[in-house]
Amino acid sequence: MIKKKILFVIESLGCGGAEKSLISLLSSLDKERYDLSIWMMYPKGAFLSFLPNDVNVIKQPKYNVFESMLLYLSSILYSVIWRLNKMVGKSEYWGETYYKSRGWAIKVPKGKWDVVFAYHQGLVTYVVADKFHGCKKVGWVNADIFKTGYSIKYNSKFYRKIDCICPVSDILHELMDDRMPEFSSKYHTVWDIINSSVIRGLSRKQVGQLRTNSDEYIFVTTGRLHVLKGYDMAVEAAHFLKQKGVKFKWYFIGEGAQRNDIEKQINLLGLQDDVKLLGMKTNPYPYMAQADVYIQTSRHEGFGMTIAEARILGIPVVSTNFDVVYNQITHEKNGLISEMNGVKIGEQILRLIQDDELREHIKSTLQKEENLTYQTEVRKVKKIIDE
Known part of the structure; x- marks a missing residue:
């Protein structure tokens, strides 16, 4: 064959x-x-x-000397066009600008x-x-x-x-x-x-305990630190929960351009002890596996893979109501769906951790699911x- x-x-x-x-x-x-x-x-x-x-x-x-020179010139062209677009306020996906200016030189x-x-x-x-x-x-x-x-x-x-x-x-x-x-x-x-078996296997790796006190909840959110991932709403939700007297540690796993903005927001709201930025982790699954709730605060997703991964690990999910979330989550059956608002997200988290019957129902549903x-x-x- x-x-x-x-x-x-x-x-x-x-x-x-x-x-x-x-x-x-x-x-x-x-x-x-x-x-x-x-x-x-x-x-x-x-x-x-x-x-x-x-x-x-x-x-x-491999590029010969002449091709390497052309590739270098194309990088200068890309830099110039990108800056000109920024100066005139032209919004263009970076890959389009990149290919327009460099595509001719790429082998x-x-x-x-x-x-x-x-x-x-x-x-x-x-x-x-x-x-x-x-x-x-x-x-x-x-x-x-x-x-x-x-x-x-x-x-x-x-x-x-x-x-x-x-x-x-x-x-x-x-x-x-x-x-x-x-x-x-x-x-x-x-x-x-x-691959569910791979996710579960990776989740069993040892990374140490996230819970520092027995009476605190563990929340985890994974993704690029980017405005589309809605970390600003996550911080607002954390502030709401702290005002309600909830003891928790919320771990953000990921890196990105918005890190400084998120850190400033955390400091401004006095959440330094409650919200932790762990940076990028090659294997985020041991952290997700320790969560009481996995929280997805995205504004847009193509699919929402981390939700699927949390479901595989049996972790209840609270997610914002981006369009495709309904392909995975049925509200109050295998997770909770919130409006795109920090307080509303916080309210759904609070509801999940306080309502034992609802939480156990969601966990039971997740245990019966199989990602194929x-x-x-x-x-x-x-x-x-x-x-």
Whole structure:
């Protein structure tokens, strides 16, 4: 049997939803059937150590002196255009600016593949659409591209060259179908892929106790320190809970551009002893496993992978009401859904920790759930590859 050659292209293997999904997918695909390779445009990231040993890591393409000079000039051009956009107040997704100014100078690895996956919207999709030929091209979409600043007109140029487009939720599929209907025949929903046994195994690693006093609650939130993740609302919720006399430690796991703003807000509200910024953790699951409540305060999500991970670990979830949360959480059945407001989030947390019957009902429901995305969604990917 001749193996199909599959290449996955991604920017890096940082601690994002697409990256975690890709690691789970690579671990689940049949290596007897497929020859799997990955090319990282920037070969770095905390999840490098989780990459399966039987996946080929494609080396960076080599640039000769002239090509290196052009690449350097393109970086200057990108810097100039980015600053000009900022000066005139032009809002543009960074990847669009980057590819407009640098795409012409970027090289891709030489090789022949049957199927090439652009495992992220934006820059990776532009590169795969433009620079890979003679193969089936698949574009992974794990964010609401319309609410995060992407240009429909610009991105449509690239999606025309993509054979199959995979939004990671039903709602995201509907949004793309509504806003970009010319690609309706290309859309195939594939939920972000999670290997439950891997998550549970990683959660058993030892990291020390988060609980410093027996009478305090442990809350955990995981994600980039970015405005879209709503950490400002999380701090407001923490302030509300402290005013209500709740004893707790709330751990934020992640790094990002908003860290200084969050620290200032924590200090301003006198929450230094209650809200802790742990930074980025390669393995956040032992921390999540110790939580009494997992809290997701996002303004937008493509799927909400950390909610799925908390459910796998049996941790009750309080989440904001971003669109796709309803794909995972049924209010008062397997979690609670709050309005996007710090006080409202705090009220739902307070309700969950005070109402023993509700909390036990949610925990009981979670124990009966089984995440089968590593089976159901992998089957979808196989079908896309083999068609």
